[in-house]
Each structure stands twice: as structure tokens, then as C-alpha cells.
Amino acid sequence: MPVNKKTPVPNGTSNGTLNGIPKQNTKPNDTHTSSATKPRQTYFSGRFRALFALTFLGALSAAVRLSSHASGTYALCSQDGNHIYTVDANNTKVQCVVVRDSHILGTGSLSDVKGRWGTSPFLETVAQILSHSKFRVQYIPSGSIIVPGISDSHGHILEYGASQELPLEGTPTIPDTVTRVRQFILDNPDVLNDKTKWIRGGGWDHTIWPSSSWPSAAELDADPLIRGRPIVLQSKDCHALWVSAEAMKLSAPFPDAVEGGVIVRDESGQPTGVFLDNAQDLIKQPELTEDDLRRRFHLAVNHAHARGLTSIHDAGLDPMSLAFFRKQASNGVLPIRIYGMRYFNENQPYWGNTTQIIIGKDNDRLTARSVKIFADGALRTGGAALYEPYHDNPETPGFMRLDPDILFDVIPKFLRDGWQVNVHAIGDRANGLVLDAFEASLKGANVTALRPRLEHAQMMTRADMRRLGRLGVIASVQPTHAISDMWYAEDRLGPERVKLLYAFRSIIDSGAKITLGSDFPVESMNPLSAFYAAVTRVSPDGKSPHGPEGWFPEERLSRIEALRGMTIDPAYASFTEDILGSIEIGKRADLTILSQDVMSVPCNTILDTKVVATIIDGKVVYGEL
Structure with a gap:
């Protein structure tokens, strides 16, 4: 007896239905029955199930496609305009960046992002069931900006x-x-x-x-x-x-x-x-214990994350430090990217042809493919090597920390064996001698493949600035040194030579590449301190020996130059510009979110900026979203 449409039947009864849907009659003697004589519910139920099956399969296919990129996929967007500085070749600004797992999946406007990666609520629900996650749009706080993960090109x-x-x-x-x-x-x-x-x-x-x-x-x-x-x-x-x-x-x-x-x-x-x-x-100090090193490491990394740093170029790894970092890397993913410079000891045999270069790939965040050589001392302590004696101490022109002949001996060897060579040079004489050695070593070489660096490059003659650009040697500079040293620099160097100190604009105008760092703990680890110093050349309270316009204001950098000096330029200086340094498709999702737009706020408020969040490989390591 067919079910009367007006007579409700409980689910699971024995009247030929299953959960309210009539069963198909499968008896052999029913094969002659025409479709016109079959119960009406059976016919429509079959069509409904077929239609549902096709719809579900289509939805399932779409959901699988969605879930294949939705797992760990999210967009960070500004609600009120393009406040994401990509630092690409055109310094493009966008409204959204899409992150998939550890990489950047795309950029664009909010409507673009929703159109490409968003979908209907039904498909999102199915995708969530399949992948236990869903694509989401996260808005950053009003007034804040996103920049590529910030790097410090010279720290300890x-x-x-x-x-x-x-x-x-x-x-x-x-x-x-x-x-x-x-x-x-x-x-x-x-x-x-x-x-x-x-x-x-x-x-x-x-x-x-x-x-x-x-x-x-x-x-x-x-x-x-x-x-x-x-x-x-x-x-x-x-x-x-x-x-x-x-x-x-x-x-x-x-x-x-x-x-x-x-x-x-x-x-x-x-x-x-x-x-x-x-x-x-x-001074014969006792060896540091593993606990000493671990305590110092985690303290430094926590401070770095809180200041928006995602990568640090560690300038001078002694064997103990390098062994510690390698051990930490072998125990799991390092909490921050480390580009290490191996320490050079002129009293030991040459090791460039017997020591393995370490190049971090994928989730391996430790690289050690460069060597750090000390040419001279420091200006503050009177050890920078000058062509002429110190103005405030005519008895000495400073000193080289090694025989210059060693530079001419080991630099070409390290370059030949595939090492990047980074030389600490402060005084004009030290920088001149190092450039002499680089010039002799780079003849006929592909400098883009070698990327030698002058660490600090604090003071050099105008001719050497031009030679720096001609040779393609990178100047690794620390703007906060300038506003620290400006108070005593003229006493030490005199009124003419001091013009050659921290001449960042002149270095760039010579055609040289620069990259910015802090030299922490010598200066503040906060990269915004370096940004502020580079674009203002005044102290945090707005003062300088030359007044509020800055100490030698003609040597200031533009804000975009300073931002690039903290992002894409350090990536180039560490051979990682293909995966780091800008917000572009395919690069690692290292991002720094700042509380205000340092590219447009008044200079005297730059240092009020806070770090909203620091993201490495798509994961928040400081702050929250």
C-alpha cells in the first residue's frame, strides 16, 4: 500500500520506507511494472538522490580543491586602504597578502582576495570538515602596516x-x-x-x-x-x-x-x-656552559621577536657559537633565521678549503657561508686605522688588527673556495686597504656570485666611496652608530675628516649597495631605531650637533631606502633575495606588523611605533592576530 502524502509515517517503520524515503522494489516479478504505475515518491526520490549525488560530488570536488590550499591559508588585510608595503621592484603597496602554510600565496585588494580564495558558506563548511581548517580574512588594526619580515644585517x-x-x-x-x-x-x-x-x-x-x-x-x-x-x-x-x-x-x-x-x-x-x-x-675566562649559551640565546631571540626581527646576520661566530647554533638547529627548527659569519683567526691555518659551507634550505634556518675578518678596531676606543693621526690624540693614527698582507693572502682564497668575505673596517685607512685587497681579488670575477661586504664602512675617502660602487662591494652600515658617535666625532677627527664619517647618501650615490643593521648589543636591537637614525640623523629627543635638521642632513636616507635596507637589501646581502625580503608570491611568509605607518608619520613619532605581530613562515612568533 503506497504511503499517503497526507499520512505521516515514523522513520524506520516496516512499511517499505527507510528514514521516510520509500524503498526501491527489487523483486524480479516487478520488472514489468511501468514507471507510470510506480509509487510517485519512489520516482522523485530517485531523481532527488541522483541530483543530490551530483551536487555533492561537485561540492566535494570543489571542497577538495579549496582544502588543498585552505589548510593553513589566510589573508591579512587592511580595512582602510593599501597599507602593506611589498618592497618589490616597484615598491608596490597592496591591501591584502595571502599566506598558505609557510609561503606567500598572493597579494591584492580585498575584493580580489575574496574572489580568488573565498567561496560559498556551504563549500567552506565542507572544506572545513575535510581539512579541519578554512580560509579566513584577518584584518590588521586600524592605522597599522605590514612590511616584509625585518632583518638586522649585523648583530651578535x-x-x-x-x-x-x-x-x-x-x-x-x-x-x-x-x-x-x-x-x-x-x-x-x-x-x-x-x-x-x-x-x-x-x-x-x-x-x-x-x-x-x-x-x-x-x-x-x-x-x-x-x-x-x-x-x-x-x-x-x-x-x-x-x-x-x-x-x-x-x-x-x-x-x-x-x-x-x-x-x-x-x-x-x-x-x-x-x-x-x-x-x-x-683575559682567560672560563668556558661557557650549555646552560649559559641556551639562556643567552633564548633571551636574545625573545627580544628580537618583540622588535619585529625575523632574521639576523650574526657577525662573527666563533667555533663555540657556531657549534651551539648547529646543535639548536639539529634539535628542531630554529626560532629565528640566522645568517652566520664564521670568525677568522689569522693565527690559525687557512680553513676555507676544508670547512663545509652551511646553506639553510626550506625549514633549515641556519646558514654559515661567509667569513668575518677584522681589519681594525673602533673609533670610540681610538683603534680605528686612519691615514692621519687622531685630531684629539696626535700621537697615533690608530692601528690595524692584522697585517695588511694577510688580507691580500686570504681574501682571494676564501672567494675562490666559495665563501662570502665580510671585513670589519672602520677608519679610512682600513677601508682603503680592504678595498685594495678586494680589487686585487675580484679581477675577472662575478661579483654578484660572491657579494663581498664591508662591515661598518664607517669612514672612507670620496675616491674609495666611488671605488666601492665600481667594485660592487656591499656596505653593511649601522645608522644608530651615527647618532651615537656624532657628539664626539668631530673632536676625534677634526672638522674636515668628520664629513667622511657615516656618509650614507654619498655611498649610495656612488652606486654602492647598502644593507642596514644595528651591531647590537653595541646599539639598540630595535630596527626602528636604525630606521629613525637613517632618515633623521638626530638623537631620539630630536637633537644633533648641527641642530634639529640633523647631523650632516645631506647624508640622510629616504624612508623607502631605509625600509629596503632592512628587508630586501639584507636578503641580497645574504643570498636569500629569492625567498626573503619582499612580499611576493612564492617567498617565505616572514612579515612584521607595525602599529603605525612609519613611512608617513611625523619623524618625531617614529619611535613611538610598536610591533603588533612578528610572523615567521606564516606563524605568529610574537604578538597576536
């Missing part, structure tokens, strides 16, 4: 971590510095109760002290709580150590002289407790 990761354990930055006098050391001892019971425990700190700056003179071990040991403890305090520029009498006692005896370094002595010839440049190696 483990040294930064160490400097934060006992920070001495900004202490106005020697007694204030000693007081901070004393307080550190009191605040750490394990140090207080063990006088043999070495105490390390960093950041003191004698150029801001009233006397501008070197400190001494006697001033540390004048405090009875400090006396008798081994203490090593690194200077702000990392080119000097101030140590206690106990640290000297444990490191003695000392040679009469040190090539490429200075032991500061009193009138009787006794060491006072300050060791410059290569002489720093004379």
Missing part, C-alpha cells in the same frame, strides 16, 4: 644575551657603573655566596663619562663586596674589556705588547685593567 646574538644579564648601558659615571655591579652581586645569591664565580657584564661607555678617561681595576676593587672577585665588563663597542684585579691575576702573565691590541698601563708600566681589541683575548 649570544653577546646580546650576555649584555642583558648585567647591562651597563647608560651609566653616567664610573662610580655608577661600579654600583650597578655591586647590585648585581646582591641580587644573585649564587654569585654573592661564591667569590670564585666569574661576573660578566657589558655596555659601559667611557665617552659619556665626565672625564672620558679609561676606568681601572682599582675602581672596581675599591668596593669591598666586589674586591677579590673575577669581573669582566665589555665596553659598549665591544672593543675593550674592563676587568678586576682578580681577573688579571688569573690571566697573568701578560706580554709587553700585543699586535693589533693595547694593554692600557699606568706610569709604572703596570696594567690598569683595560684591554683593547686583540688584547682582550689575554
Whole structure:
């Protein structure tokens, strides 16, 4: 008896229905029955099921296609215009960036994104069931911007971590510095109760002290709580150590002289407790433990993420540091990209032809394919090698930290064996000698394949600036050094030579490529400090020796030059411009979201900018979306 349309039948009854849908009659003796005599519900149910099957299969196919790119796929968009700086070749600005897993899938307007990657609610639901995720659009806070993940082209990761354990930055006098050391001892019971425990700190700056003179071990040991403890305090520029009498006692005896370094002595010839440049190696500190390194590393990385950094060029990995980074990488994905420069020791045999180059690929974030060579010291400590004596110390023109012949010997060897060569050079003489060595080594070479770098390139003659551009050598510069050094630079160099110091605009106009960094912990790790210094050349409170327009304002960079110097230029300087440095399809999804548009806000508000989020490989490592 067919079901009456007006008579509801419970689901699951034995009247020939299954969940309210009539069963098909499959008995052999029913084959002669015409379709016209079949129950009406059976006919329409069959058509409905066929139609539903086709629709579902179509939806399933669409959902599979959607889920194939929806898993881990999202768009970041600004609601009120194009506030994403792609830093592509045309410096394009867009409204949205689409991220799929660890890569950039596309860019465009909000309507473009929704049209290409959005879909109907039904398909989204099916895709979500299949892939446990769905495509979503996330709006960034009003007024904020997105830039490519920011890189620091010159920093020191483990040294930064160490400097934060006992920070001495900004202490106005020697007694204030000693007081901070004393307080550190009191605040750490394990140090207080063990006088043999070495105490390390960093950041003191004698150029801001009233006397501008070197400190001494006697001033540390004048405090009875400090006396008798081994203490090593690194200077702000990392080119000097101030140590206690106990640290000297444990490191003695000392040679009469040190090539490429200075032991500061009193009138009787006794060491006072300050060791410059290569002489720093004379202090025999105990080996750092794995816990020491791990603590410093995580402290530095956490600070880097909070400041929007996704990549750091670590400028001078000693064997211990490199071994630590390799171990961390082998235990899992590093929390930040590290482009390491292996430390060169001129007293050891050449190793460029026997040491393996490390090139990070895919999820391997550690690369070590360059070597770092020190040519001279630092301007702050009077160790930069100049052509003429210092204006405020006519007895010396500074010094080279190695024999220039070594540059002409090892640079071509490293280049031949596939290493990028990065040379620390501060003074005009040091930069000139390094460029001489590069010029001799690069004859007939493909400089784009080698990409040699001058680390700091602080001061050079006009002729050498032009030679820098002609040779294709990259200038790795630190704008925050300029606004730190501008207060004493003219005293040290005189009114004419000082014009050649931190001449960023002149370097770019010479045709040279630049890349920006901070040299942390020497300067602030905050990349916006470098951005601010590059475009203003004034102190954070708006001052300079030349007034509010900036110290030699003609050497300022434009904002787009500064942004490129923190994104695509560091990528080029580390051979990663094909995967990093700009927001383009196929590149790794490294992004930094800033709270305001540093490309347009008044200069005096740039440093008010906060980091909203830091994203590496599509995942938020700081902040939230």
C-alpha cells in the first residue's frame, strides 16, 4: 500500500520506507511494472538522490580543491586602504597578502582576495570538515602596516644575551657603573655566596663619562663586596674589556705588547685593567656552559621577536657559537633565521678549503657561508686605522688588527673556495686597504656570485666611496652608530675628516649597495631605531650637533631606502633575495606588523611605533592576530 502524502509515517517503520524515503522494489516479478504505475515518491526520490549525488560530488570536488590550499591559508588585510608595503621592484603597496602554510600565496585588494580564495558558506563548511581548517580574512588594526619580515644585517646574538644579564648601558659615571655591579652581586645569591664565580657584564661607555678617561681595576676593587672577585665588563663597542684585579691575576702573565691590541698601563708600566681589541683575548675566562649559551640565546631571540626581527646576520661566530647554533638547529627548527659569519683567526691555518659551507634550505634556518675578518678596531676606543693621526690624540693614527698582507693572502682564497668575505673596517685607512685587497681579488670575477661586504664602512675617502660602487662591494652600515658617535666625532677627527664619517647618501650615490643593521648589543636591537637614525640623523629627543635638521642632513636616507635596507637589501646581502625580503608570491611568509605607518608619520613619532605581530613562515612568533 503506497504511503499517503497526507499520512505521516515514523522513520524506520516496516512499511517499505527507510528514514521516510520509500524503498526501491527489487523483486524480479516487478520488472514489468511501468514507471507510470510506480509509487510517485519512489520516482522523485530517485531523481532527488541522483541530483543530490551530483551536487555533492561537485561540492566535494570543489571542497577538495579549496582544502588543498585552505589548510593553513589566510589573508591579512587592511580595512582602510593599501597599507602593506611589498618592497618589490616597484615598491608596490597592496591591501591584502595571502599566506598558505609557510609561503606567500598572493597579494591584492580585498575584493580580489575574496574572489580568488573565498567561496560559498556551504563549500567552506565542507572544506572545513575535510581539512579541519578554512580560509579566513584577518584584518590588521586600524592605522597599522605590514612590511616584509625585518632583518638586522649585523648583530651578535649570544653577546646580546650576555649584555642583558648585567647591562651597563647608560651609566653616567664610573662610580655608577661600579654600583650597578655591586647590585648585581646582591641580587644573585649564587654569585654573592661564591667569590670564585666569574661576573660578566657589558655596555659601559667611557665617552659619556665626565672625564672620558679609561676606568681601572682599582675602581672596581675599591668596593669591598666586589674586591677579590673575577669581573669582566665589555665596553659598549665591544672593543675593550674592563676587568678586576682578580681577573688579571688569573690571566697573568701578560706580554709587553700585543699586535693589533693595547694593554692600557699606568706610569709604572703596570696594567690598569683595560684591554683593547686583540688584547682582550689575554683575559682567560672560563668556558661557557650549555646552560649559559641556551639562556643567552633564548633571551636574545625573545627580544628580537618583540622588535619585529625575523632574521639576523650574526657577525662573527666563533667555533663555540657556531657549534651551539648547529646543535639548536639539529634539535628542531630554529626560532629565528640566522645568517652566520664564521670568525677568522689569522693565527690559525687557512680553513676555507676544508670547512663545509652551511646553506639553510626550506625549514633549515641556519646558514654559515661567509667569513668575518677584522681589519681594525673602533673609533670610540681610538683603534680605528686612519691615514692621519687622531685630531684629539696626535700621537697615533690608530692601528690595524692584522697585517695588511694577510688580507691580500686570504681574501682571494676564501672567494675562490666559495665563501662570502665580510671585513670589519672602520677608519679610512682600513677601508682603503680592504678595498685594495678586494680589487686585487675580484679581477675577472662575478661579483654578484660572491657579494663581498664591508662591515661598518664607517669612514672612507670620496675616491674609495666611488671605488666601492665600481667594485660592487656591499656596505653593511649601522645608522644608530651615527647618532651615537656624532657628539664626539668631530673632536676625534677634526672638522674636515668628520664629513667622511657615516656618509650614507654619498655611498649610495656612488652606486654602492647598502644593507642596514644595528651591531647590537653595541646599539639598540630595535630596527626602528636604525630606521629613525637613517632618515633623521638626530638623537631620539630630536637633537644633533648641527641642530634639529640633523647631523650632516645631506647624508640622510629616504624612508623607502631605509625600509629596503632592512628587508630586501639584507636578503641580497645574504643570498636569500629569492625567498626573503619582499612580499611576493612564492617567498617565505616572514612579515612584521607595525602599529603605525612609519613611512608617513611625523619623524618625531617614529619611535613611538610598536610591533603588533612578528610572523615567521606564516606563524605568529610574537604578538597576536
